[in-house]
Amino acid sequence: MRTPTTSRGRAVRDRLVSSAAELFHARGVHGTSVDDVLERAGAGKGQFYRYFDSKEDLVPEVMARQIDQWVDRHAALLGNLSSLDGFRAWCDALVANSSGRNFARWCPIAGLAGELVQADRRGLRHIGAAAFQRMASYLTAGLSAMQQAGELRADADPARLAVMFVACFEGGLLVSVATGDERPLRDSLDAALASLAAQTV
């Protein structure tokens, strides 16, 4: 992967990544070819290989972009996770956002991670792991603040609790999107909230 030195180059590279993001989400990495990406981006092979060696080179870029967008969408609530009420509000927002879109799609981060773990494409599984860790890190920050403020028990593990929230969110959302019913997401997040509440002081 190489970085463009001109603004025009940056625009082309950016278009290649955003086109790949859409295609990976709709068809999977395996179902997308470099030619598909070029066609959607309106770019040529020469432009692609100036910045990337292969389709697989696009995967970490696409994942980073999906996480950035997720963080941007949740910024206000993610910055307010230093109390149990903050976590409750965040969970309410997750349910409201997803059902408001009629569960139109599963989380693109988990969807891509799911494909990577399934086929373990050229050892890309670690990209899924890093993505979940990065999502969790925003929750860990809030939980650590709760612990320092004496609101979370000293023997609780903020990073571990954070990952449990991500797992319950992703599983609940998958089943909610498949069924078009908000209850699986609501209930799996409530289970995570109850686990957290049991460790508050």
Next chain:
Amino acid sequence: MRTPTTSRGRAVRDRLVSSAAELFHARGVHGTSVDDVLERAGAGKGQFYRYFDSKEDLVPEVMARQIDQWVDRHAALLGNLSSLDGFRAWCDALVANSSGRNFARWCPIAGLAGELVQADRRGLRHIGAAAFQRMASYLTAGLSAMQQAGELRADADPARLAVMFVACFEGGLLVSVATGDERPLRDSLDAALASLAAQTV
């Protein structure tokens, strides 16, 4: 979809479905062509179109087979879910089975459902919904028995609790497979167990 009338025909059809199951798991539905399935099954186009109209015709067959295998693997424990201890034993087994295989793969049912919801391939999303409902139905049976025995509160909803378990299992397993760490699966199942315990009498 047509049913073969001879044992040879049944064997060919069966081989087509099992080949498609392996390929869908490794590459996704979008990343698999009818030719790929024929090559793996050692079958010809004429044989395929005798039983199926399209690749999409294989999807419900593959899903049904993945669920049958899941139920077969868990039969002993799924038949013993009529108490909180039975649920605890089942969750322990889920963690032990998955980590014993070094989290080699995500659940093929959820993997396929994830692809179907993401692309909503020709309206195949409902196949994912039905699959999760069928997994949940085995848990619902145990929870209803608990309720009739007075061990689960009368106002608890067995079917809803069952779907929550499936959601927590699938999300926890996805993150555990990605990270190679059993704690996300353990913790999301523990959250589900605590929700269940809170509704027992």
